[in-house]
Amino acid sequence: MSTQTSLNFRANAAKAIKDAPLRASMRNAADTFGTRRTSAMSAVDFEALREKASNIRMNALDNLPAYLEQFTTQATKAGATVHRAHDAAAANQIITQVLKNHGVKMAAKGKSMVSEETHLNEYLEKEGIEVVETDLGEYIIQLDGETPSHIIVPAIHKNRQQIGKLFADRLGVPYSEDPQVLTKIARKVLREKFLTADAGISGANFAIAESGSLVIVTNEGNGRMVTTVPPLHIAILSIEKILPSLRDLPTFIRLLPRSATGQAISTYVSIITGARKPGDATGAKELHIVLLDNGRSDIITGEFREMLKCIRCGACMNVCPVYRTVGGHSYGWTYPGPMGIVLTTLLTGLKNSHPLADASTLCGACNEVCPVKIPLVDLILKQRVNKVSQGLSPSTISLGMRLFQTAAKSPFLFSLGERLASMFWPIMRMFGGKDIVGRLPHPAKTAFRRRFK
Amino acid sequence: MRVQLFGTCLVDSLYPEVGEAALRIFKKLGVEVSFPPGQTCCGQPAYNAGYHEEAKGAAEHFLSVFTGADPIVTPSGSCAAMVKHGYPELFRNDPKMLAVAKSVAGRVYELSQFLVHVLRVHEKNLTGKGKVTYHSSCHLTRMLGVREEPLLLLKALKGLEFVPLPDAVRCCGFGGMFMAKLPEISIALAEEKADKIISTGADTVTGGDAGCLMNIADGLKRRGRAVKVKHIAQLIAEGL
Numbered sequence: 001m002s003t004q005t006s007l008n009f010r011a012n013a014a015k016a017i018k019d020a021p022l023r024a025s026m027r028n029a030a031d032t033f034g035t036r037r038t039s040a041m042s043a044v045d046f047e048a049l050r051e052k053a054s055n056i057r058m059n060a061l062d063n064l065p066a067y068l069e070q071f072t073t074q075a076t077k078a079g080a081t082v083h084r085a086h087d088a089a090a091a092n093q094i095i096t097q098v099l100k101n102h103g104v105k106m107a108a109k110g111k112s113m114v115s116e117e118t119h120l121n122e123y124l125e126k127e128g129i130e131v132v133e134t135d136l137g138e139y140i141i142q143l144d145g146e147t148p149s150h151i152i153v154p155a156i157h158k159n160r161q162q163i164g165k166l167f168a169d170r171l172g173v174p175y176s177e178d179p180q181v182l183t184k185i186a187r188k189v190l191r192e193k194f195l196t197a198d199a200g201i202s203g204a205n206f207a208i209a210e211s212g213s214l215v216i217v218t219n220e221g222n223g224r225m226v227t228t229v230p231p232l233h234i235a236i237l238s239i240e241k242i243l244p245s246l247r248d249l250p251t252f253i254r255l256l257p258r259s260a261t262g263q264a265i266s267t268y269v270s271i272i273t274g275a276r277k278p279g280d281a282t283g284a285k286e287l288h289i290v291l292l293d294n295g296r297s298d299i300i301t302g303e304f305r306e307m308l309k310c311i312r313c314g315a316c317m318n319v320c321p322v323y324r325t326v327g328g329h330s331y332g333w334t335y336p337g338p339m340g341i342v343l344t345t346l347l348t349g350l351k352n353s354h355p356l357a358d359a360s361t362l363c364g365a366c367n368e369v370c371p372v373k374i375p376l377v378d379l380i381l382k383q384r385v386n387k388v389s390q391g392l393s394p395s396t397i398s399l400g401m402r403l404f405q406t407a408a409k410s411p412f413l414f415s416l417g418e419r420l421a422s423m424f425w426p427i428m429r430m431f432g433g434k435d436i437v438g439r440l441p442h443p444a445k446t447a448f449r450r451r452f453k
Numbered sequence: 454m455r456v457q458l459f460g461t462c463l464v465d466s467l468y469p470e471v472g473e474a475a476l477r478i479f480k481k482l483g484v485e486v487s488f489p490p491g492q493t494c495c496g497q498p499a500y501n502a503g504y505h506e507e508a509k510g511a512a513e514h515f516l517s518v519f520t521g522a523d524p525i526v527t528p529s530g531s532c533a534a535m536v537k538h539g540y541p542e543l544f545r546n547d548p549k550m551l552a553v554a555k556s557v558a559g560r561v562y563e564l565s566q567f568l569v570h571v572l573r574v575h576e577k578n579l580t581g582k583g584k585v586t587y588h589s590s591c592h593l594t595r596m597l598g599v600r601e602e603p604l605l606l607l608k609a610l611k612g613l614e615f616v617p618l619p620d621a622v623r624c625c626g627f628g629g630m631f632m633a634k635l636p637e638i639s640i641a642l643a644e645e646k647a648d649k650i651i652s653t654g655a656d657t658v659t660g661g662d663a664g665c666l667m668n669i670a671d672g673l674k675r676r677g678r679a680v681k682v683k684h685i686a687q688l689i690a691e692g693l
Binding site: 093321322360365386402406 | 466472476488490493494496501503506510513545592595623627628633634635637640641642667668673
């Protein structure tokens with residue numbers, strides 16, 4: 001069986017490693033978020049909180065169909081229209097149809113990784129609907145025709161000089177690398193968009209079953225603008241974002257901003273329950289909620305179900321030695337880092353993405369910071385087992401592993417192997433590659449087992 | 454007191470001086486050491502690559518070699534973690550082997566763990582020299598929970614100046630088969646680790662896992678720095 005995929009993680013990573021500005025941006029950002037997270041977490045009992053959060057999430061997943069039904073009933077009662085989308089194509093079609101029904105020409109969009117998963121922007125543009133990303137990071141990468149390289153900090157890979165140049169090129173403004181000046185430029189452009197957009201599209205961090213509410217956690221306020229200023233608001237979220245009750249929310253409000261950006265709380269926490277009602281001061285006149293499945297109902301029944309506890313904080317990527325070295329684009333799909341390895345292989349199939357299973361040193365830093373106790377290392381290991389059992393591991397490695405087992409079971413062969421390696425080391429070095437065998441020291445002439453007295 | 458020494462394949466073939474250092478420590482402390490001659494590899498390379506049938510072969514062999522009731526001591530956090538956590542996972546559907554695996558897992562110690570908790574070496578009169586920094590290997594700290602023990606030992610070496618390593622807990626990029634599958638990343642991480650080590654001004658870097666130390670030595674070589682790389686067993690053997 002061929003073990004080739006279109007995803008060449010190693011080649012992507014090797015290229016990224018040579019990109020000095022990228023490496024510096026990644027290092028600075030990951031260090032900053034890592035340090036802030038540690039300091040913010042020291043104010044709470046992290047272990048107790050994450051145990052609680054994990055239990056809430058597990059309960060939500062265990063009873064997901066019932067909670068989704070409850071959410072749908074409650075949200076509908078509050079005046080929203082709830083749609084269920086089996087896959088990405090269905091979600092994109094539903095959203096397009098709603099937009100077309102309202103004659104929407106331009107939509108302002110808040111940050112949504114689920115919409116990245118469905119490639120919504122591309123789809124809408126083909127349908128002749130202009131989409132403007134309004135999260136500053138998302139706006140930057142949209143201007144540059146890129147995809148997010150981090151789930152919280154989409155433009156993490158760019159430095160301010162690159163952003164300054166981008167703004168000068170695309171917006172015709174004078175070059176500046178002052179973050180405040182650049183932010184003001186973006187704000188001016190985006191304010192205009194908020195006011196003239198025919199619709200707002202957003203994601204959601206949580207959906208509350210008991211009340212039918214959406215919860216959106218943001219820092220820039222654009223989330224509040226896109227959900228309240230235009231007359232029509234469409235929210236797209238994946239089905240596992242359910243929390244049973246508003247009483248569960250404080251646990252996550254303590255954990256999510258701390259894990260993501262090291263803040264005790266984000267600047268904004270918006271809770272949206274239904275469309276604008278008579279007498280309401282703000283809110284969209286019409287609210288549509290699209291609940292995307294895209295394979296999650298299958299994941300929930302299998303050995304990777306714990307992955308769906310994820311609340312998308314990005315802490316696992318900030319601490320990941322591999323992610324911080326190669327950046328998010330190396331992973332080749334929507335979600336990078338440790339959570340991305342697991343989610344990408346689940347959502348796109350191991351056959352298409354199995355090189356990602358190797359993209360971890362299994363150092364365990366991700367397990368340590370996960371606010372919902374996802375055993376990421378164990379899940380990555382499980383994917384490696386599946387990769388082998390599905391014949392996706394290269395045959396040379398399979399042969400090597402069979403030889404390894406034979407030697408490991410026979411002290412005689414094992415010792416013989418050691419002696420041969422020592423004797424023929426120069427030849428092994430020559431054929432083993434300078435980056436692999438070339439990095440090992442010369443094996444001892446006399447192994448420890450033969451020195452023991 | 455008697456212990457069984459599990460040398461590990463890396464120490465056996467690449468760093469026999471680490472095994473000899475462990476041996477010297479035990480001899481000096483009057484601990485009787487046996488080296489079960491049938492020992493090979495714990496099977497971790499296969500286990501972490503997803504080849505669990507092959508890893509089982511190695512694990513069954515290990516369990517058949519390390520019999521008896523004596524503590525099993527190994528100069529590797531990673532191999533100790535494999536026996537302690539990997540074996541019970543491999544045999545979770547095989548009650549008979551699982552019982553054996555769990556009993557062996559209960560006897561396994563990483564060297565610094567044993568030196569501190571059982572032999573209380575950190576309370577003895579030890580001497581050391583030079584400026585030393587310490588890399589805390591991932592499996593040793595995160596899987597075995599051995600964080601303070603190596604530091605207690607280093608701080609007990611009088612005359613040795615200990616300097617903390619910035620971001621000591623960050624992976625060095627070894628990762629077993631990772632270094633062969635994604636060498637570019639492994640090298641980048643080793644270089645980054647080397648830079649942190651160089652920034653401390655230490656003349657020696659130490660740790661509890663030969664694999665990590667090997668990758669770190671390569672990183673330092675690439676940076677052209679003559680910082681000595683020694684397993685913690687060597688520093689203690691020299692200081693006893």
